Amino acid sequence: MALVPDCPPDLRVYDSSYNRGYTSPREQSEHRSRLLRKIHDSYRKALERLNARARPGMAARFLHGGGGALCLGLLDPVSNIVANTLVSRGEPGDLVHVPEDKLGDLERRSLDGLVAFLTRFFPYLTDCHAVRFLLLAGADLLAAVRAVASDLGMTRLGSSPGPAVEEALVMALRCAALAARHPDPDRLVRDWLAISGRLDDTVRLLADVRRRSPESSLDRLPNLLDGLPPPAHQDLWRRLTASRPPPPRRSVPHQTTTALNGTLQDALHGFYLEAIARLPAGELRSRLHRSLLVAGHCYGPLDPVSNIIINTIWHDAAFPPAVKLEVDVIGTMILHRTENCSLYGLVSFLCTRHRHLTDFDQAIYCLLQADGDLLLADRRLDDDDDAAAGLDRAFLAAATAAYHPNPDAQAKLLRRLCPCDERISSILQGSTGQLSSQDVQCLARLLCPEAACSEQPLRRFPHPWYLSSQTMMCKKINAALSAYAAMLSGEPMYELHTICGVNKYVSGPVGTDAKCYRTHVNFLATPKGTQFPAGTTPLLFFAEVCNDDDDDRAGMPQPFVCRVWVPLPCAGRVRCLYCDHMGIRIVHPVGEDFHGRKLEFEKMVCGEDPCDDDFDPAVDQPYYTNTKIIDHSRVTTERLNGRVEEDRLYNDPLEDSDGYGSDMTLMSDEYDSDLDSMADERHV
Template sequence: MASGSTCSGSVPLGRRGLVSCAHSLDCRADDAPPLPPDLEKVVYELIVGFYDQAFDRLPCERIPGLLDLLATGGCGTCLGLLDPVSNIILNTLALLPQGAAAAASTAPPATKKSKRLVRNDWHEIANRSCQSLLAFLMVYFGCLEKEQAARYLYWADANLSLAVMLIQHDLYVEGEEAVLDPESDRTQAALEWAATMAGHPSPGVLTQLMSSRLKEDDFHLLEKLLFSAADGPLTVADVGAINRILRMMMSPPCVATISRKGPILHVRKNLDAVWSTTPSTTEDTATALCWDGKPISSLQCGLSDKLQRCLGRADGLEQYLKKTPCSVDACDYLQTLKMRLHGMIHNFCIKALKLLPTPSGSLMCGFLMAGHCYGSMDPVSNIIVNSIWYNFLGGPLPASEGSKIEQYNDILDPLSLLRTQVHSLKGLMELATFAGPQFSTEACALELLCGTKCDIVDMLQSSLKMIKKNHFHEAAKAAGHPLPLQLGELHRLLVVFPEQRSVLLSFMTKARTDGTVLRLDDMTLHIRRMWSRYSKVRVGCYEQAPDLFPESRRLVSSMRSQYEEGRSWFRSKIEQVLKDYTTQHFWEPQYKLDIICGVEEINQSCPPSGKMCYRVNFTATSDLQLQRTLFFAEFLFSGGPRPETCCPLPYEYAAVATLACLPQGKSCIQMTPNTSRTISPMTVPATWMTC
């Protein structure tokens, strides 16, 4: 646990963050024993040793060009999901030309292997490998600084899969979610991005290699060659066998071409056969089928035992920390937890939008201003109920002004949703203090929220104790909610009258089960009746907004005109991009633009002369699906050579690396998970902490 804190309670928190905190000067005790100051350099030295081992095992003198593949051009990178030496060997042999092993010299091997390379000669490829491993961790998690990534790689001995498990442990990610899935879009995108950073000549080959599956016989043969005699040299015949297996498993056994005239299946009978082809049109699409079998990443066994040994070693780091808890502002680990929670809350908001019917402008205003995720239910349900309740109470605007915003339901300002998330976290941290005195510090509150995924309502004190102090009122005040007293009263009622809460939850359960949207009118009516019947808050909710001065009125009118103009342009552009997507994917539903969730303007130094690029998240509906589908799109201001991108996004990727907060710190746009060029590491801009 960070900073030697002693949080405990009904949730088994354990000790987390020691690897990160022990190497941070802000968390270490002044009299702590010294640790390596430059961990990136230490990791680099480890990797140099791995190249020595790989060189000793590969028959570089017998196979022409093998040494060049190993040492130059980024081919033999140690990036991958096996142990570093196996990654180096497989990545090198994956690019070995076909027949190279067969053409190897038939002369007997030398009695002593010639050391044509010395340690300094591995500098370029070892440095590329080190940077690619760091890049993978930063992209995959999206909430790590480079220094933190180096700390975990150091403790994992540069084993990428083990480093991921260490980080998942510190981020309270458990169960199936903690297992790195080599076939997931998230993993493949991070691998391709990291391979590109390493200068690999074919990043797609490396990504495909690490996500491939092996037939039973091939799996055991590779296991025997790579691990049964891990210190023994590989023969030319061994290299030929490995090369054959790699070529087979990375070549799909068949490909299906789908056209408007019907499906056509082309099957390859053996490795040397030529694919049959048919004339292609823009209306055709090809789908490659993969071999069934064991993932190649499962060749690395015993990771759980290695993780336990790492954690056991890390327990000794607690003596290096200060006796007082770390400061949230100074501790890298706590900042990482904070960013992970922001990602979680972003995911909750997206899921809430998915369940809501197309919101009016006033409901969207309520969602952005008051749709906080703390309360008496789970986070997604809290967002929905808080938004509907705030909307039916009415806003501070006069009725004449409020009616003018009904059509303003698109989010063009990328900071709008971010503000809601930041304020929600403040309320959650305040609410966590009522779960027990041990969670009164910010560090313990963050750890509790990560461990429970922000769902702590069952840990709060009983409703009888809330008579003296309303927990939800205190949380709303800390979050800066526009109506803290009233929101506290709402959730007090839902705790005191659980049958009312059950009715609201049943609306959301039915929508999720049926794959539909919420019955908004019924939910609004139920909340209104409950509020009118039981609420003890009888005072007016709002102070009426004063009349604007003429200059202010003109300014507001100008801002509305700019919004309407921008909204009209973006909707027109997105509708065209979505239409093109539907034409290219004619077998999918016919999508229709619903609401825009965020717009990011990049290349801001360029004038709007056709070079300005926009990245957009939006939702779309179809005749076949009542629930929304989340999309990502990227396009230029007025077209150009850069291709436009449009694709649907899985909702489960909203809180991970695909949630990219761009370096300017001005947006929170969710990127496509299967296109690595659109994924950038999440940074920690000041706006995350000061909004």
């Protein structure tokens, strides 16, 4: 991201600029060496504690007890090594010292495991930044977790509905054990779950070892853990964070822009899902989808969801469509582009209005501290800034950065609404449910009183075949939704509101044709029944469906559908390897199996290919790595003004004779080209 040149001097408009944000190879090597020295120092201290009064064979257990004495766990590094040594199940031997080569191997494996934990737990976090956070935390894994969460503005981590953060911790711990080549990863996970439920007892036992207690104390930890079930996951995060010191504030400043953006983009995506759910289905399908995707940005005088709604309705009234186009699918890539534009609009507003904000990351961090709410962030900054710029110029900077089609008009509207008309606020905030058609009409008159009262006749959409893929997806989702409703005794039937997220690149690419077998979908559906009044807010669902046209063929997997909830802003999210790779923000379920949730990450950290059982790491290059996921997702996450496939639905056919322009580079073409070259990449 960089300031746009040639702007008026009182405007500070930011635009994206591709920057991987990685430190230099020399710095990465230096940081890794320093972290290995810290890990080495932890092993030295652990050996001193273990060997001082240990019975013969304890050093051998340290090395050969299944090879599991890693600097990996949820306590401090030395305690992790001691605990992993005590619970290992190796047979005693005669070794009384630790050879340097074997100790060095343990240290390198420990580092690999620590990095794998952080990059599995935090989307958008690069390997080199994970090493820097671990170095800052002195190889203390949980301290590093808290430092990353603080630095990325994840103020609500652990607050989402359901045990999402606990599930993520467990899966990250298993990935860490696999990356570190632990001989029994499941055992390591079980031991640390048990330890987390008995932290006080474990810390006391490890303190006895520190004080060089009698030899009998060395058997007490495995005896404490054996035969007892692990504690419930739902308290895991609270117990662990309460046991660790707070992280240093802004520990690695201005080095994690991609990850900072990702945290805010996740929050903004949640706002858009809520706004789409509040718009009435008829108006959304017939015309509001266009204004939502072209001008429905989340900056304005109200909360983010209300801002999206008023910007959408105003633009539809002030600049009505010329073509009649009804859709059931909100284009995924164009929606993400709109969300990205909103992010840059928010930052440009704050940096124009508050001149002491001189850095893009500073503005992002202020927004994260306000849960993505511009109004709240602006008020907080007002307390420290007596020379704030005018709202009219700040809104103009926002509209310009967001590539609004009519930035001057939008800036004037938003300035006029400060403070917001009480009639508008009462309609938007009078009910948390879905707006009615009458509400939309009333808002349109209040926002744009000069608009013509009578609707102009619309031309027919000239390219209906562009909607064939949407028709097929709607057919799949309606069938899956009917099957889901039939399985739930006493549950109401549902009516599809809209499909609001599609990733067709799941379970692949496979073979020379780079085939992907499944699609992940988010959609909103309204429950039908007498117990649900009119205006009931649609519910959000996740579906995994087959990519073949005929899902009913024998042997084809049945679609999977379940309810999901939008994560709270800055609270983290459930990860999927395939959706992360495409940069598509699908809301995935907690505690449910889907392709891309668990096994695929585990194969990736082991250097294997999740989709190719014949993958040979000696010959082939893995298609999925943490670095490749982050780099590839930038096609979606950093796009502001480039064309995407769904643009062809909104081009004026009188201005664009071929339907979508001869110079257009479709995002789907970029993906398909990338997948087509996959086979060559594997054999480089």
